[in-house]
Amino acid sequence: MRILVVDDEPNIRKTLRVALEAMGHEVGEAASALDALRDVERRPSDVALVDLRLGQDSGLSLLESLLLQSPRLAVVIITAHASVDTAVEAMRLGAFDYLPKPFTPAQVRAVLERVQRVRGLRARIAGLEDQVRVEVPEVDLESDDPEVCRVLDLARRVAPTSAAVLIRGENGTGKGVLARTLHQWSNRASGPFVTVSCPSLSAELLESDLFGHARGAFTGAIRDASGKVAAAEGGTLFLDEIGDLPPPLQPKLLRFLQERCYERVGETKTRQADVRLIAATNRDLEQAVAAGTFREDLFYRLNVVEVTLPPLRRRSDVADRAAHLLRFFGRQTSRKLTGFTAEALEALKRHPWPGNLRELRNAVERAAILAEGPEVGLADLPERIAVAQTPGAVEGAPEVGGSLTLEELEIAHIRRVLARASSLDAAAKTLGIDPSTLYRKRKQYGL
Template sequence: MRYKGRILVVDDEIDIREGLSIFFQKEGYQVDNAENKKEALEHFSKKEYDVVFLDLKLPDGNGLDLLKEFLEINYESQIIVISAYGNIETAVSAIKMGAFDFLEKPFSVYQAKVAVEKAIEKKKLLLENLYLKLSLKEKEEKINFVGEDPKIKQILEKAKIIASTDCTVLITGESGTGKGLLAKKIHEMDLVYKGPFVCVDCGAVVPTLFESELFGHAKGAFTGAQQAKIGKIEFAQGGVLFLDEIANIPLDLQAKLLKVVEEKEFSPVGSLKVIKANVRIIAATNKDLKEEVKKGTFREDLYYRLNVVNLHLPPLRERKGDILLLANYFLKYFCEKYKKPMKIFSPKVLSLFMDYHWPGNIRELKNLIERLVIFSTKEEITEKDLLLAEFEPLVKEKRTEELTKELVTSNGEEIVPVEEIEKQYIIKVLKQLNWNKSLAAKKLGIDRKTLTLKLKKWGYDKQLF
């Protein structure tokens, strides 16, 4: 039976404790119980409870006082107050203090079950609202994972199978190949983890704040921790935790992440309580993790635990059949986004797209199409629009043409030898850089030795550098 949550029963009556424990354990919950205030606080400070049944009359303290302490430790836990001495006034006091519900003894296990299910639903909504308020979830662009290439179709077939399991997934591929979109596609199809999709960009988090960002922290855990913070793992409860650029996780935290993957539990920074991590972990990287393991920057055991299923996304240059499909998809998307009439690409533009090698992959294509939609004023997108949108091949071509034109004009000739063009350009660069050969070689994309030989050949070897 799938794990549903964790419950704490606090009551001095053994029949109540055992009755609720046996019933809810059969329902798929993990249950602890305590007969007094001291035991209850010991449990509550060490574990994360979704729901607490709290008796108002305890042998060593008042239940309302304990309710206040519970909520100060973890206000997300839903407290169901129970009492044989209950009345409307007591119930109102408990609810005003933050209790979720009030049950008067005697009550049936089915009444308790309904209350627990509602409480857990309330906690889920609370986490979702907190997530939005703290702006921890980026506004999702409604861009789908698109592709008709046989390699992509095979990956999507595997993703459908994965969606019916609870396994971890490692997505690999060059930067810009769509690893994040594939992770969202898996979540979209997920039959097990239907909760939120929470992304952590491991390359963007400050190393010193990484542990707190991922695991959360308790109040007073470190200087400046004036209040408790919920980590990204907890926000992802019941859903998917997507760890993008996983190779950037600090080595000293990889052991703690390994525990999350292996044992499905973690503790916030500065806290002894253990929280169940009911999440699917999907990791992604553009690095070779086997090489990172060899270099000692990535734990081997964590690599194998993450790499249960590996989905490798090919670069765009290896799925050329999808280039025009993606270009037209993004064209439609951005025309709708910017409320512009639908446009078309000229045949020459489509040809240039197919010939280009796309080093930035799908991200580069997407960003280019967005610029084209923004800058183009006519229905058909032409080479002129590509140049305005800074399409790399045309920009380079324009620079070469401008240089040639400049040299032809300055020499008063219709045709200038290629070597002369090269010589004058190199000398021009050197003059701009105060004849710094090392810097000039770097800017020109050649080594210093090659530059020195060329200058010697042209009679510039006596020049002071």
């Protein structure tokens, strides 16, 4: 690494240069804050060892200026006047570490090894992010559809605040994507984004997953666990499918929303958390409140700002979304795909898309793999989409009494009911089953 030594004492600079060069590093020297800023401007450094007192200058003031000029620089404060207060202030301002004088070459080496480990982890994270961008379609929320434009405008306005946001919409409409985008647009973007899936666990396990637990709180709790709320400190906690939150847990979440405090399972100690909360649901929460399965006060606490994502069948940008996905999968499969035939495009526009954007992604990925030429044709699309465009066919409806199993008939019927229903609760009512039963069937059949 290139290391800049900033100290007004020549002997200190000389001693550090000898030690650092013996470790294999390249060393620059600066006797003042001005010299240090000029050095970083001329040539980037990886680490700066900065004395707390530089004659008339302050090492803490220089720390801020260096990080403004070079945000990736790891600044280590060195001083003979060490105190807890100055150490805390240095770390608050962004110092990587704090090294009190006198120090040994071994102590300097240990600090630099930590810098290199962090640099390695950052490089690994960047590599993983690049890999994700290659393997997962780029999320493009921008749209010419008027309803989507209104949603994004509202999201941009609410993102910088700390207000709770409730995102509503059918499965596959991109609620999780919008939640993450709200986080990235907020002033908490540098903090964590933590997701809790409310239908995934029993009430007891979900409480532990959310708030954490103490060792011995229940069978299998062999060690303390901090929980998702603690993990989201300084960032955003996303509660996915909040409508499925078990009733026993609802008052505890309400208290957390009101007071920003909670207790771990098996503990009496009250803890505080600085967390922004975003929730999402595909259920009719007003109906759940009327039925007594969801607390009214919790609903209003969650619903400070409501954002509703339109289903794909009501959007005017299906062709644009499909073209965007086709370009991605064309790059991924190293194929030159120019677009869709007129028949295929018409099929995409007419399909009701009960699975919304998630179903569209799967359909386009399949078509990109199967297409024999540069254009995706009707035959390359899934049968449920292509058959609906055949003359005489009605949305690919199966024939009752035909050569179908009961399961195939049930899948087709549920798909068509979902396509026409205004919500999952309305679909469940039409089908004559509970919303929870419909949820399980959709998961079972991949709808």
